[in-house]
Amino acid sequence: MSPLRSTLPRSGLLRFAVRRLVEMAATLFGASFLIFGAMYLAPGNPASFLLSGRSASPAALKAINDQYHLNDPFAVQYLRWLGQVLHGDFGRSIEYRTSVSSLLAARLPSTLLLVAMALVLVLAFGLALGWIGAVRGGATDSAILVSTTFAVATPSFVAAVLLQGLFAVKLGWFPTNGTGSGPVSMLWHLTLPAVALALYLIGMLARVTRAAMLDVLGQEHVTVARSRGLAERRVIQRHVFRNALGTVLTTGGLIVSTLLICTVLVESAFSVGGIGQLLELSTTTKDFPVVQAISLIIVGLFMAVNLVVDLLHPLVDPRIALGSGRSAG
């Protein structure tokens, strides 16, 4: 830190942002190294691992070597791969024999829509339930507490299978599987998957929000605000929720990465042709370039969201000591 200090701008927030950016780049570098180096942990040599189960014809071996340059020193291989990734080139799929980027691009819209729908549900219901539980108390709170206890214990694939059984097979309100074509049909097809994906996180966010708001409710400044005759609604909005928001915000990265990874389960339960299903298929067929690309995207997005959260945190809660850097979560 000290050698950098002189070159960094005076503004605390900017310095904090730069430092977090450098830290994130370092972690992302480490993560990409792990994801690339993983293929050297596989049994056998990397070439036979990458081709596992497929004919090791000279042409196939040449294709592998053109992509990974397996005869070069490890560091050279890694840096070349990293360079390509940074240019958006994730190599070629061994199973589908096309570029991984085009595979991902074709499947991106349905996953993006699914995750966006689930995120809306998580934010709307998670925050609302947490808020209501903390403010109302009593029987309402107990009901919310019990239902969120069950929500956080329900894996997304269990929710998927049960919702499918009830609303698609028995009641016939929604399609059982598939993605649909056209915006309306896609929304229609992805409603149940989005609910299944969101359920666990609604419970998690509701509990975090509730606990954070209860914590603030017990503090003296709330009593002061009330004694000054402020309307209760205003006290909750301006003094309680606003203060709790900082804690709630730190779950952002976790929410996004959980949504992304759980698409694997939900998409395969509902046969949604998205990135999650692709990850499952390429794990079964040992199509490692695709697994690498998707892993890198999930890890990268987790860190990007965490960075945004860290940068927003001091704006939401100016008390955060900028120097201390790392926030919880």
Added chain:
Amino acid sequence: MSTAALPRRRVLARIRTSRAPLNLLCLAFVALVVALAVLAPWLVPHDPNAVDLGNALGGPSADHLLGVDASGRDTLSRLITGARTSLLGPLGVVVFSTLAGVAVGVVSAWRGGWLDSVLSRGTELIFAFPGMLLAILVVSLYGEGLTAPVLALAVAYLPYVSRLTRSLVLAERERPYVAAYQVQGHSAWQICLRHVVPAIAPVVLAQSTINFGYALIDLAGLSFLGLGVPALTPDWGRMVFDGESAIQSGYPLSAILPCAAIVLTVVAFNVVGERWADQVARRDR
């Protein structure tokens, strides 16, 4: 996850006391599931893998108390036998992650300095990988099975334990008894193993109990995808997958039961773990 954030509140105190029977119920449920898993070979009424296509999707009967699945396998027998793999996997995850996490946490808190920052950076790196992703990565390297995903999840859960341990040890070493032992010439190893680790153990074990439920969810998800336990081994996650086709033919029972088993077991472990963490926190205050 949210245990650490449990606030000190009047409302909560009331719920705590009114929740005592619930806690007992959950403890009893955990004991029941563990007993079923241990005694499975003597309890199952049928061979869990015996296929009887003539009787496929049959409902509950005197012979098959909970009905059979789409291949005519007895659901009750599969549930009981499935409890073994469904509990053994998470147990492995929790044991490995607790041992390694405590070791990492104690070392980084006690030694501090560069070792602490290296270990903290390492755990931060692991934190960026969701457990499920790490498990999937490992499966894509080593193929389907239980051992590799269990070890991968143990690594993924390590940061939760090591961060907690680190902060607990940092607080614990400030207490006067540690200085007293140091003055008497006890080695750092002795103080850590004999006094500090036992002192922080309840909090760490409560966290590990909660981790157990999440590890169960991750491993069940993996076998739902067909990436976990081998195909024929009875397992709750796999049963949910098998039950999907039964649901679509209008016989949901063989899918609903393993779903319920997973959810109730995770609820039970979470409630027991959180309650334990709560009690420890109150005692320490």
